[in-house]
Amino acid sequence: MRYSKALIPTVKEVPSDAEIPSHQLMLRAGLMRKLASGTYTYLPLGWRTLTKIMNIVRQEMNKSWAQEILMPAVQPMELWETTGRNIDYGPTMAYFTDRHGRKNVLAPTAEEVVTSIAAGEINSYKQLPINLYQISFKFRDEFRPRFGVLRSREFIMKDAYSFHSDEQSLDETYKTMYETYKRIFSRCGLKYVIVEAESGEMGGSGSHQFTVPCESGEDVIVQTEDGSYAANIEKAPVDALPAKTVNKDYKPIEEIHTPNQKTIEEICTFLKASAKEMIKTLVYKSGNDLILALVRGDFEINPEKLRCTVGKSIELADEATIKNLTGAQVGFAGPVGLTSKINKLIIDHSVLTIEAGITGANKTDYHIKNVVPGRDFPLTGNNIIIADIRNAVEGDTYKGKKLIFKRGIEVGQVFKLGTKYSAKLGAKFLDKDSTEKPCIMGCYGIGINRIAASAIEIFHDNDGIIWPISIAPYEVIITPAGNSEELSAAAEKIYNELMACGVEVLFDDRDARGGVKFKDADLLGIPIRITIGAKSLAENNAEIKLRREKEITKVPLAQVKEKILQLIEKLKAEQNVDA
């Protein structure tokens, strides 16, 4: 490509609404422009990178016997109502009403559609397993789009769905996809961490997340210090803190007047107490069941862990339910005297570190102190579970190993889904034993745009992007420094030679000063730069420089082609460690 003909609108100034490096650089290097909040137009360079990522994904998926299909972005709302996921997604789901009054969902994902395909086309175990995928736009009406393409309302996702006749087959494909993902992210040049994850709303039994560690990531990942275990914060288990045993007589419970002190922080300040003495009490609902969850005041309840402990989906109780249960305003709930009115009491291990604590009195504007777990509310019983239901924090251990926290960008996730969708949508097959069974499913997602953005997050410097060669918009940029006819002719010759070899070359043929071309080349992040100047031309040399390195190598003009081909091979090979 000739630079003079290309639309590569680089800018010097950083747009004011871009905060993280990838967002700033994608705008500055002319990869994309914003159309509206959370929606972007990809310009030629940005689209070339996305195309290259998609091709890598496609190649590796095909290699693993997945078959590419394309499903509609517009899906009938009825389909979502059958699985109830319209409610799970809630306002995040974008939809429109058509002229006939039908509601149409702009697909945030495609489990329902692909399962209905399976329902129609899969009849026998002989057709299984099968793995179908697509690469397409997805839509989510995010409550707050941000960080450029990291959280946008419209994005490109590779989503794959596998169907199986038994668990073992699912495990095999899950493992295959896991390995496929490793190859994909390695080929894209990313440094990633694989963490155990919760499957959350997706339903199902097992999940791993592929995460690129970096400062601007929105996910928190937790690793043991020896690296032997990693999970995201929703999942990360913690060792129980040493429990205190009750070994003396504590004073009886005493009511204290705490007018309008509702949050842990307010009460601590008001009573000059530590949050470690507080028993935080939260009321959850699961269907018609009421669940009381207790955690020490300085910790946070982890809703995912709580959901797993309960075994059913849960939600925070509304104000009316809490008032009805406790007889008090929200903010004064406590476990004492409440256990007979609820269906389940879930106590976090941390509560057992409290000898005599403070908690709500179930009476507006009152708390109680000298509350002894085991004395003033039961720790054992039919509906009482002591479990790990809090978020891991700095200082926690798991299996005795210190936990380390990092931020990261989620670029992919694999799930074992089970039969949640197939059962509801009638995706059944006839097994060997002539019984009809729902397909067992897995699903596997990759955020294409996030791969591009996270690559920039981890590979950039003050001058611009430093693309891994596999996803760089061009492999080589030629920057003639000077504009004599001999010089242009020499550059042109190299350009033609490399093009003939199938190398992706950007030829900076603009009538600009050297400095301008160098600055743009650095900003764009093309991995290999070939420069010819008057001096080097006189010596019959060209200069070759890698974007990521400082050194410049002089190479005789006649050998440039060979040298470049070798370099490209070498750089690509570096990224194929998992292939």
Added chain:
RNA sequence: CGGGGUGUAGCUCAGUUUGGCUAGAGCGCCUGGUUUGGGACCAGGAGGCCGUAGGUUCGAAUCCUAUCACCCCGACCA
């Protein structure tokens, strides 16, 4: 949805407090010239209903009302 902020040239922003010449700067763009290895210089030039709609006033970018868009923080979203 709650709290805060911003809308002025293609981009980044002054000007608004205290209403008053023809609305400004830098970058970018066009013309001519000098330059040409790390974002050159000189001269000339194009480009704005001051987000939108009302209102107050002799007079509004500036004051008032409404509305829209965008950004930041937070409610717990996979």
